Amino acid sequence: MPGFRLPYSNRLKGVQAVKKNLETLYELQEIDLKLDGIAGARNSLLTEIDALDQKVAEAHQEMLAKDEVLAALEADKVQLEATLAAEAENITRSEARLKEIKTQKEYLAVSKEITAARKMRTELEEQLLQKITQSDELKVAIAESRSKLEALEKNIGAQKSEVQQKVDELESSIAADQSAREEKINVLPQSVVKRYGRLREMRRGLAVVEARDGSCLGCNINLPPQLYNTLFRGDELITCPHCQRMVVFRQQPQVNNK
Numbered sequence: 363m364p365g366f367r368l369p370y371s372n373r374l375k376g377v378q379a380v381k382k383n384l385e386t387l388y389e390l391q392e393i394d395l396k397l398d399g400i401a402g403a404r405n406s407l408l409t410e411i412d413a414l415d416q417k418v419a420e421a422h423q424e425m426l427a428k429d430e431v432l433a434a435l436e437a438d439k440v441q442l443e444a445t446l447a448a449e450a451e452n453i454t455r456s457e458a459r460l461k462e463i464k465t466q467k468e469y470l471a472v473s474k475e476i477t478a479a480r481k482m483r484t485e486l487e488e489q490l491l492q493k494i495t496q497s498d499e500l501k502v503a504i505a506e507s508r509s510k511l512e513a514l515e516k517n518i519g520a521q522k523s524e525v526q527q528k529v530d531e532l533e534s535s536i537a538a539d540q541s542a543r544e545e546k547i548n549v550l551p552q553s554v555v556k557r558y559g560r561l562r563e564m565r566r567g568l569a570v571v572e573a574r575d576g577s578c579l580g581c582n583i584n585l586p587p588q589l590y591n592t593l594f595r596g597d598e599l600i601t602c603p604h605c606q607r608m609v610v611f612r613q614q615p616q617v618n619n620k
Contacts, residue, residue, distance in 0.1 A: 381596045383550060384610045387558065390546040391570035397539050398567050404532045407525050414518045414525075421511045428504050435497045442490040449483045554599065561607060570608045573600075581605035 456476045463469045547555055561569035571580035573593050578585055583604045585593070593600045593611045600609045 380598060383554065384596060384599065386546050386550055387554070387570050387608060388572075388610050388612065390543065390550070390558070391568070393539055393543045393546065394562065395567065397536060397543070400532050400536050400539070404529055404536070407529045407532070411522055411525050411529075414522050418511075418515055418518055421507075421514055425504070425507055425511060428500065428507060432497060432500050432504060435493055435500065439490060439493045439497065442486055442493060446483060446486045446490060449479055449486060453479045453483065558608065565605065565607055568607065570610060571602070571605075573609045573611050578602040578605060578607065578609055580607040580609070585609070 453476055456472055456479065459472055460469065460476075463472060550558075558569045565580070568580060571578060573579065573585060573590065576584050576587070576590050580602060581604045583602075585602065589600060589603070592598055593609060596611060601607070602609050
């Protein structure tokens with residue numbers, strides 16, 4: 363059955379009520395489509411804010427990584443300095459022992475130890491110099507990164523403020539449209555509202571469509587002539603037999619061809 367007749371006791375009042383309901387349904391659909399668009403724009407802006415926050419978070423993470431590398435370099439420096447001091451002390455002790463050695467064999471053994479210790483000290487000094495150079499270079503890089511991070515935070519803070527203002531405006535608009543939506547829903551029969559809601563879920567948000575030139579604009583398929591005539595009268599709530607959407611007929615404004 364293509365449509366159903368809403369029960370009204372008085373036929374004239376019934377026709378007027380149906381027409382009013384059909385117009386209200388169409389207006390409700392327009393409000394919901396607007397709300398869908400606003401919600402999409404709002405979600406897009408919130409995603410933009412998340413992306414800005416992520417950009418700052420990544421910059422902070424890079425700073426933390428550099429700080430960790432610097433801390434490791436500083437720890438290596440401390441360890442090398444301690445090892446270097448220990449080697450210097452060993453060399454000093456070994457050199458002092460040379461003065462007390464009586465045999466050639468022992469003298470050669472201690473001399474060999476001193477030579478190896480001095481070589482080790484040279485290697486340690488080179489390693490320490492490398493660590494100092496790396497540490498100094500990294501400190502400069504960190505200072506530059508911190509300056510850039512501060513500028514980034516300031517810039518992104520301004521961007522977020524601007525985007526958040528747009529979000530607030532959209533949310534205000536949503537609140538106003540939600541109020542208008544509730545007014546429309548309150549004057550419609552609950553059975554129609556429930557059906558409308560189900561169709562919205564099933565048909566990607568589009569439950570009410572126009573009929574024009576004999577076709578349903580929801581699926582672009584021609585409506586049966588008898589059904590289209592009933593739709594033209596506007597005294598029944600008609601459903602498209604193809605896409606199941608509620609179909610309304612709206613008079614198109616006359617074009618003045620002067």
